[in-house]
Structures are given as C-alpha cells and as structure tokens.
Amino acid sequence: MKRTGLVSFTALALASLSASAAMAQTLPAEAGEATDEGATIIVTGTRASGITAAESPTPIKLLGADAIEKVGQPNLNQALTQLVPSFVAQAFGGDMANQTLQARLRGLSPNHTLVLVNGKRRHTTANFAVLSGPFQGGASADLDLISPQAIQRIEVLEQGAAAQYGSDAIAGVINILLKDNDEGGTAVGSYGEYYKGDGGTYNAQLNLGTRVGEAGWINLTGFYRSHGRSQRGGLDRRVTDMNGVLLTTLSAAQRALYPGQDGFPFVNKIVGDAKSRLYNTSYNAGYDLGDVQLYSFGTYSHKTASSIQNFRLADRVIRSPVLGVAGTLTTPGVILFDNTGFDPTEEISEDDFGITGGVKGETMGWKWDLSTTYGKDKVKLYTRNSANASLFVDTGFTPTDFYDGQFINEELTLNADFGKEFDVGMVEPMNVAFGAEYRKGTYSIGSGDPGSIYKEGGQSYPGFRPTDAGSHSRKSYSAYIDLALMPADGLKLDVAGRYEHYSDFGSKVIGKITGRYDITDGFALRGTVSNGFRAPTLAESFYSATNVAPTSATVQLPANSAAAKLVGFQNLKPEKSTTFSAGFVAEPVDKLTVTVDAYQIKVKDRIIGSGSIAGKISGVVCSPAANPSGCPFDGNLILGAIAAQGNILDPTVGDVSIAVFTNGVDTRTRGIDLTASYPMSMDFGSINWTLSANYNETKITKVSIDPRLIDAIAISIIEKSSPKWKVIAGATFTSGPLSITLREALYGPTSQLTRPSGAYLGPVGGYYKVEVGTSALTDLEVSYELVKDLTLTAGANNLFNKKPEKVYNVTLANGTGLRPVTGSNVWNQPLTFGPYGFNGGYYYGRITLKF
Template structure:
C-alpha cells in the first residue's frame, strides 16, 4: 500500500470514527455562536461581508486566542505548528538563520505565504536565511514578534490567493487579527526548560483594553521573553575520535592539551543548538468611530538580541611563529590567549530593532459603498557582531587581534498604501452580488552594511567574517497594483467568486493573474468547493542583493548575490519572478449538529521557482581522467568544480581564511530561478465538541499529506546541484497528523495533543573523504553522501490547568512530553564499516564533526522535551 493510500485510508477511518461518535450520542443543543470557531465571521479569503468560516468557498482554518494560549512556549510559530497540519515551523537554524526562524504552509518556501495583521500586509525580515535547507531563502515576516496575548484569532487561508492579495500568497495567507477590547486586563508569567536542564525560558506579558471616549478603544500588550542556550553533541571529532583516542594528526607538542580536553569532556556541550535570546515587544490596536467614518491604527516596536554559539576551533588554530610571522602549529606557547589550553568557541551576536505602524480610515457612504484607505511604514534593522573570537591572520602578522568584531548589518524598509472599495448590489440572484476593487502601492529598500576594519582583514574574526565593501549595497523597488473582485450567488447555496489582479514592478515588469472560486451546498450537511488560480511571486530584495561569506572550522562557502560578478562567472544571473498555477477541490460535511469535517485536495505548480543553487564545492583539483581512473567530478560549464569555485571567489574579490583554503573545502552558492516544481496534497480537518455529564470534551483531528517534486531544472543544467533538489523534495515530512482533546470540568482543564510527523531524509556528507569506493551516493564535485533519515514519530503534548479563583489560573505542561529527539548518525546499521577508510575522521559523524549530534533537519528539532508552568492573572 502506498503512502498516499495509507494516509487517505487513515483520514477516512478517523473521519468515520468521529462521525460515528457524533451520531451515537444524543445530539447536544447547539452551542452559542461564539463558542463554535466555524461560526466566526472571517475577513480573509473573501471580500463578502458577514461570511462565517464554515461557509467559506476556500479552506479557512481559525485559531482562537484560547487555543493559542494553551501552548507551552509563548511563540506563535510554536503554536501554529502544533495546531495546523500543513504548517511547519523551523525549529533551529545555522549562523544567521538562528535569528530568523520562519515557517511555511504546504511544504513550499516560507516566502510563498503572505502574512497580514488586521488584513494589512506585514513586512519581511531583514535577516535572510542563506544556508541550504528547507527554509533556505526565507526573508518572510517574523510572526514571533506578535505576542500571543494580543491575538484575538488567526485566520489561515490554505489556498493560493495571489490574485486577491498580491505577491507571496502562492501557498496561502496567515491573517493575525488583534484584540480590540474596551476593558479588562491580564498578566501572564511563563517559565520552563528542556529535559536536560538547558534552554531555560522566562516570559512575562501584559494586555489591557480600555475605552477611548464614547466610541473608541485602545488595546495594548507588552511582552518580554528570555531564552537560554541549548547545545548538541558530546564532543569534537577534531579533538578525539569516536573510540576516545586522540586525533593522530595532532602535533606532539599539542597532544597533552588535546588529551586533557578529551579526558574531562572539554569539547562536550559547546556546540550551539538554540541561541540565547532576549525579546521585548510593545504592540497596540486602536479604533474610533466618528459615525461618518472610523479612524484606526495599530503597530508595534520590538528589540531582539541573540547570542549563538559557533563551531569549535581546536587549540592550535590561532598560533604564530613570532620570528617569521607565519602560522605555527607545533608550539603551544605562541598561541593567542588561552586558546592553546581550551580551543575557541566564537559567538555571533545580533541586535535587531523593528517597528511597524499602520493608520487608516474606513466607512460607508449613504449609497452603501464601503471604503478603506490605509498606509503602513515598517523598518527592520539588524547589526551583527562576532565576539569571543580572534582574527588569526591579524594575530599571525602582528601578534595582536581584537576579540570582538562588528561584522556589519542589514536594513529592510517597506511602505504600503492601499485603497479598497466594495458594494453589495441587488441583481435578482439568490443573494446580493458583491463587487470590490482597489489598488496598492508598495515601496521597498534593502541595504547591507560593511563591517569594521578588524572584521575585514583577510578572513576576519573566526566563525563569521565581516561584510566586505563588495557585499555592502542598497537596492530598492516599487510596485503598483490594481484588482477587481466579483462575488455572485446565482441560486440558493451556490457561490461564485472571481478575482483578477494587475501588478507592475519597477525592477522586472508587470503581470496579470486571476482566480475563480466556487462552492455549492447541496444541503446543510454537504457542500463541494473548488478553486483554480494563477499567481506569481516577486523575488525579495534580500534574495536579490545579499552576499556574504559563511565560514566553518574547516570550510568556507561564499553566498553570491545573483547579479554579482562572482555569480556571473559561474553562469548565474539576476532573479526574475516566479509564476504559479493552483487548483483545488474539496468537500464540507456536517454529519451531526456540531461536527464539521472538510477534505481538500490541491495541486500547485511553480515555474521559474527561486531556490538556493545548493553548495557547489571545490574540494580539490580533479585529476586528469584516464581509462583506469575515470573522472569522478564531471565538468560544470567546461570547468571542474574546483576551478569554477576558485574563479567565482576571485571575481567576487573575497579573501578567505588561509587555514581553510589550505586544508578545508571551498564552495559557492546563490539564489536562482530556473527550476519548476509540482506539489500535490490532501488536507483534512474535523472538530467535534461533546457535552458530558461532568464537563465537556472538544475533539479535533487534522491531517495533511503533501509531496513536492522538481519537474524541470534543465535551464540550469549542472549548476543546480543534487543536494538542492533533494532538499526541495525530501526535507519536509510527506504527512503530518494532529489529534487534539480538550477536557474541561469546572475549574479544571486538561489539553492533550499528538502531532505525528512522517519521515524526512537528507543527503549528508560524512566526516571523512577518500577515493576508496563506498556504498554511498556519489555526487560530482562534492564527495560522497549517504541518505540520512529521521523516522516517522509521534510527539505528545500535555497541559493541565486549574482556575483557583475567577482571576487566577495556574497551568503546568510539556511540549514533546516523552523527550523525543531525531536519530543520531550511525552508519553501522546501513553500511559495512570495513569499506570506510581507517583515517582519524569517523564516518559515523555527520558533516558538522560533532560526536553524537542528532540530525538537525527533523521537523521537531534536537532540543527534546520542554516542560513549563504558567500563571495567569485576570483583572
């Protein structure tokens, strides 16, 4: 039985079970409308007024503020990934990605989901994720900057909507609706940590609403959160082998130092997982009704600081011969500071300041025309520092180096103004026709700032060099859009929604896209709905303009701006827009008064998709092939990978760490159009609230099956590497199932969830190289890979809460209750270790060189179980 058949069967059986349970009980009285999330009036996915979520022609999932607060960590990314089957949040990153964790819908890029607040476009992140992976290329909005206490509900449109809302809405829309209370206040304290006593987290948040005059409101939230470090692995293969012996490549003079480190576990618990961070946010929502019109405004100010542990540098990494001013690795008395005794663990620190303000007017004319005019300005700026480090070349040359470096930074600015007009007209159909039209103007800029002199001397500080003058740049663009939308109700139960949108970008031209959505209710218990649409996505300015050097202890990868000289030398070019085609078909079934089930199938095709090229690595100069020794690394554009990489580095004007150049691996990567992908999926959701003699039980089930395949990469030929294609197809689980049960009885409540993730795989390069034949995947220019797997697994969450008084609640709980972590690399189970070379680097370590490190690409992260307590005070 195939995976899709198993998943479909599971959904059918689960839905039948829920339906049977519902019908076997006495039908409870209909609950008040506000108690049923499907009866909430939505504003996402339609411009019709007063439409309930359960009646939507497009799949909409609603999350109430109560559901969001029952997640242990006060983080909207975390909440959504536990509650929405098609939503996958990034659990951890590498380098700068640690500070811009993002999320995605339906297995495609985070950039394919539009994020809005109160129906207005949210600005993107200034920090771009460049590391090749499932979230590579993301510069999507950080929804973590919206405190959960400020959220009234979240509406998730799980359908392509670029024709309705513009660029980025290829996979769907997340619309965060802020609270608009006129009274009341709450304070919430949250504390927790992971199973191994790492990553302690503390937060405090406050929310209050108040009346403004006779017809206004002001709702404000203040939020503070601190997260501690987590670490991964038990030590460094560069110091000690898996069997406990010292690496034989260490010089005699340094061997006692390495032995001391190995004996006391000196290289354990130093490799960063989650960075330490500190977040402060102030956010407000304001409105005042002047009868003729309403004035509204909302916005936030935030400051986030982060400190991430970087790759360990061995004791002899920063040493010198003072007589010849050259690197000296055999005399520990001439090493920088205490690095000869302990080695070096640099840090990357980020200081990110962000704000966004929206203001607008809306109203209705005497003739029934509704109108809304708004403007939003947002700015996101990040400064990057390397601390606790040293510039090895500067120390070798002069005997001096600073330990802290300003590496530079980024800034993203966005201004958006919109006009929306609509009216209901009687045209003799079952219901009035809705017509809507409007326009949008958007102006954006993105800037990269260069680092200080110390960060730019040769390779800069160990772990993260500064942004060079060739990296520093500023790009901008503007976009104009106009749309029209008509919603018809030809007969009772039939909805037809047609939308079209024209957009014109200053940097690559214009596009025209459209969408047709329809739904027919055959009865109160059964409806069919479907959508067909075209869409597009403009490249983010960060994707187009970012360049940097990413450095590991023994590697360096240049991220090249697509239109730069370095990228051009390797055959790449400037980015253009993506184009998409989306079709979906679904059903809504109500077999019992309070039970609603939906099942939607979808197909999404993206042409000219923007992706990372993957890292093109030049490990060494390929030997001249002979009949006896064939070339293991085929030519790319007539060059060996080694030559291609060296040419691109030279064209970029970059200078790299001499140690890495001499003994490590060099690579380049960039963002590029040129591949086409197809995504197929099924989405199921059901919810059934049950009244019990001693309380109530709210049952929910959600499931998503999703596969993506690369259908064409011929435009790039060998420039799109196998690892990049594999990431797109296999870095996300094919299926995810959410089961939830909320039991409430008097002052007590228990909330249990199970998220079942399908397996994920990734091509992983072992920590060792040889031309010896191995039973692994060979890839031109990269070396040997094996397919690492994080198996399918359930993750359980549990929260118990008690209202001691009307104004005080205490809750305790766990996310990942059973402390499940991804698998640790162990090739013995799959391959014969006798075929691996007997060198000092072990094939049982993945490419980070960390002993016993779990795979980091699993959908639930490496931190394990998180256990917490929460105190809520209501006034």
C-alpha cells in the same frame, strides 16, 4: 516510535472517530465578530461580508487565543506548528539564521506564505536564511516578534491567494487579528525548560484594553521573554574518537589541554538553541466618528540573540616566526586564548518596528478603506570571542570582538479598498470590491569594522565587505477587482483578478475563480483554480557574504551580479504558480463538520539555492577530469568568480565553494487537508475532540538550468525534507475550574542527502541519505482556576522526550578513515532538519490572571 506515544495517539484517533468526530475547520476560538448563532465571521480569503468559516468557499482554519495559549511555549511559530498540520517551524538555522527561525506551509518556501496583521501586509525580516536546508532563502515575516497575548484569533488560508493579496501568497495566507477589547485585561507569567535542564525560558505578558474618550478604544500588550541556550552537539572528531577518548594523534600539549575544556568531551557547542532576550510592545486602537472610523495598530520589538559556533582548536590562531599562521602548539610562538581553543559566538541586536494607520467608512452605499503601513527591521551583527588569524600573524594583534555589519529591510505600503453590493437579479446581491496598492521596499547591507574584513576576517563569521554592502530598492503598483455572487440557490462564486507592475522586472496579470455548491444543508462541494506569482526578494537578488567553518568556506554570490554570471547564472525573475483545489464540507449533525480538500500547486521558475559548487577540495583546486563527481567546474573558474566579487578567504581553509540563488526548477506539490472537531457535552463536563491531518508531496518536474549548478543535496531538500504527512489529534476536557488538554502529533518521515567533506570518493556521487523517521509527540496540559480569574497551569510539550536520529558514520573510499556523514567535525550529532526539533521534552508552568 515509543509505545506510549503510539497508544495515546491511537486512543485519541479512535475516540475521535467513535464520537463521529469530524472536525470543523474552526479550532477553539475566542470572541471575534460573530453571527447570531455564535459562528465567527472570517475576513480572510473573501471580500464579501458576513461569511463564516463553515460557509467559506475556501479552506480556512481559525485559531483562537485559548488554543494558542495551550501550546505552552511562548512562541507563535511553535503554536502554529503544533496546531496546523501543514505548518512546519524551523528548529535550527546555520550562522545568523539561528537567531531568526523561519516557518513554511505545505512544504514550500517560507517566502510562499503571506503574513497579514488585521488584514494588512506585514513587513519581512532583514535576517536572511542563507545556508543550505529546508528553509534556505527564507526572509518572511518574523512571527516570533508578535506577542501571543496580543492575538484575538488567527485565520490561516491554506490556498494560493496572490490574485487577492499580491505577491507571496502562493502557499497561503496567515492573517493575525489583534485583540480589540476596550476593557479588562490578562497578565501571564510562565517558566519552562527542556528535560535536559537547559533552554530555560522566562516569559511575562500583559494585555490591557481601555476606552479612549467617548467613542474610542485602545488595546495594549507588553511581552518579555528570556530563552537560554540548549546544547545538543556531539563529540568533536578533531579532539576525540566517537567514544569520547582523546585521539592518540594529538600532541602531548594538546592531550593535556583539552580535558580542561568546558563541557569536555562535548567541546563543540554549535548544535542548540540560540540564547535570546525579546522585548515587544503592541497596540490596536480605533475611534468612531460616526460615518468614519479611524484605526491604527503597530508593534515594536527589541531582540538580542547569540549562538555558539564550531569550536576552534587551540592552534587555530597562532603567530610563529617559523610557520606563521600554520604554526602548532609545539612551535615556539604566541597563541591566543591561553592555549585553550575558543568558541566563537555570533550575535545580533535587532530593532523591529511596524505601524498601520487608516480611515474607513461608508458613503452612498460604498464601503471604503484607506490605509498606510510602514515596517522596518534592522539587524546589527557581531562576532564575539573570536580572532582574525591573518591580522594576528601580520601585526601581532587581533580584536576578539567584531562588528560584522548590518541588515535593514524597509517596506512602505499604501492601500485603497472599495466595496458595494448590487442587486442584479441573482439569489443574493453581487458584492463588487476593487482597490489599488503601492509598495516600496528597500534592502540594505552595511559593511563591518576594519578587523572584521581584514583578509579573511574573524573566525566563524567574516564581516561584510564594501563589495558586499549596498542598498537596493524597488516599487510596485497594483490594482484588483473581486466579484462575489450567488447566481443560483446554493451556488457561490468568487472571481478575482489583479494587475501588478514591478519597477525591476515588469508586469503580471493573475486571477482566481472559486466556487462552492451546497447540494444539501449538510453537504457542499468547493474548489478553486488560480494562478499567481512571487517576486524574488531583494535579499535573494543581492545578498553577498562568506560563510565559514573551521575547514571550509562558501561564498554566497549575489544572484544579480557579474561574478555569478561568470559561472552561468542569470538575474532572478519572478516565480509563477498555478493552483487547483477541490473538496467538500459535510455537516451531517449539529456541531459536527467534516472538511476534506485536495490540492495541486505548480511553481515554475522556482527560486532555490544552487548547492555548493566546489572550487577547492582538501586544498586542491578542482579538476573535472580528475574528479567529475565532486568538481563539475574548473576550480579556477570558481575561484575567479570569488575574486571578482572581492572576497578573501582564510588560507588554511581546504574546501572552498560558491552558492547562488537561481530560478532553477519547476515543482509540483500535491496534497490533502482533512480537519474535524466535535464538542461533546456530559453531566460532569465537556470534551472538545479535534483531528486534523495533512498529506503533502513535492516533486521536481523540470530542472531549467545547467544540471551542474544544482547538486543532489539541493534536489533532495526540495523533495524530501518536509514530512510527507502530519496528523494532529487532540482533546480538551473541561469540568468547572479544571481543564485538561491532551494532544498527539504524528509526523511522517523526512530525509535528505548529504556528504561530508571528501566523501565524493565514497559511493556514486558521494551522497548519503539521512532520515528522521516516523515520530509521535505527546503534549499534555492541566489548568485549574484556583480562585475566580486566577488560573494555574502545568504542562509538557513532547511529554515522552522524543528525539530525532543521530548522524551515522561512514568510512571513505580514499582511506581517510571513519567520519560522520554530516558535518566534518562532529560525532553522534542529532539530525537538525527534522520537523519537530532536536531538544526533546519541554515542561512548563504558567499563572494567568484576568481582570
């Protein structure tokens, strides 16, 4: 940790504590519905009306528009990860996953968090995160497609709530409340980039509210963002040594060629942000007809993004009459790309659409709400600046651009909700809520063009074959009941139950009991016991593809396929969860609230990636007898499963493996959340001190499949790849037109096991531990209202340019020499799984006009 980061963090923490600061779960929030005292009324985690965050029996964090804006980067994932300790956003994804980054709560899967917009379920992305890592299997709602300026506030329920909202809400719920202003607006323009000078980000947002007729309103938001690539890749070990000096083993032709490569000696550009452009529009509208209100809201987004993949050497695609695809620069023949090598680029074109319409009112004391929500995400996939090596050898021609296919995810949800208060002789009336929900989901994969699927397909990303393609759907029906009551002074109880039936795996019944007891006006105990479940996503069940690198290929077999069953995998089934939490809320003095909540989440039959199961290593078919560590299965069995699925691999690839999603383990997650804030008024201004923290640890309690189907890397990712603790301390000083925000985030260590290709011949099992150590990141923002309603802002995220450690190098026991411990091709590459990314500092400027 840099000394500056440690000093600033310590100063903030001591200042917070010296002010007796404790923290309200309420972070700075703008107008929402409020009590007479000004406290925001929450709508998440309870179906009773009039409950504030301070009164909630469940832990709720409120993030207002002002807090979200002060993050700097115009990206909702970044806002949440910098404001909510238990929330971690993905910094880098492999293959197409780098175009749709995921996030997660409490170290669980991205799929364990349910995202709502105005209390209605948000559809999920079609772009499935396949490759191994902390976010593997993620197909949650894409928060990046919601404009920050459209948001009035966010309510984060950090507790399992499947009994209230259905499948997915195991780790918690993120409810995004859209602005409902019926007049005025805000225009925002900003620019920022990383300290290195790349990743330039242009952003423009416009929010406008207006009346519609005599009793209606509509709030509109437009959003545009352009984000440039960043480049943090290391030296390519196929071209230079670890000091950037050309290898003496290269031919004379190669030694003359490579110094001319773009960015030499950093010719491998795979590690970095994708280049992207995003257009987004959203609306929130309502019309009051007296006893009945009509409402609707929706979003539309168009996004293009591209990321550079592993560099292909100049002789990767060559047609030689002597050696064919195995030709070299010294062999007479035809070489593509003018003997320069090439950088394949993976690209998406995405259209995302979501709309909700409903009607609500009150009849004979019954409040009712009927709504329909439809969402669709369509992602078209392309590979640019590439080649199909086998097609070139066989015909003398290959395209350089390929259409690889498409993903489509569609979700339709119908809701009917009812509620009424009954006087049953308790301290307060009992609130009875019940309702029903119907959902239909469809996930489709479309196949690529002929060039993308000829034999092994294009370099870096083969197209989807007809055997990969298909459309899969399911339906679910559910009913719930929720009782909120106060049987005695200070005692609040909430009991919920839910029945849900899925067309593909049957029925589940789950429940939740929450209680809060206010011992005094300033101290309350609260706790929850619940069980839940998560249905496997259709992508987890049916996704099929081939993932390639220059010297390796991994075939992702569909979990619910005959090919996967050849190796011993079974169809996916739902995960089941049990959650316990207990904590307290203390309000010792005015404006001061302290909350502490401990929790335990057990997940049974958790769906995970199997890890890579080798069929060939270094071109040799696996033999368990000869190599039990690296080859637990007969390689012919693995290659047979690949053939059964219809996949064809590049003949020059040396390492071949499969991966499958499976209900592989039971896990137990334990942790503590602490939050506190204290607003301090002074003669010359005010300071809002905030402090929040999360401690979180996940353990695998049972491996429920053949141990050979899950490797040590997959286990380490589950247990070690999230920070064990994260602390965020902040202070916002305001004096007249001046506002200064200082925030310090302290991340605990994260680690995982890994091994380079062939490294099984090294230590036992061939595994090496890589770690991102304890890190402190400082954010600073200064705003000044130049004239009324016109504010200029300058700031920096990660002010002191903190970066994660780089991979280290090992010498393998089989005499193949020094190589990086992660990734078979790159020296001095930053670790990409850390909780705060690898790009370093980001500075920005912003202008805001309110009208």
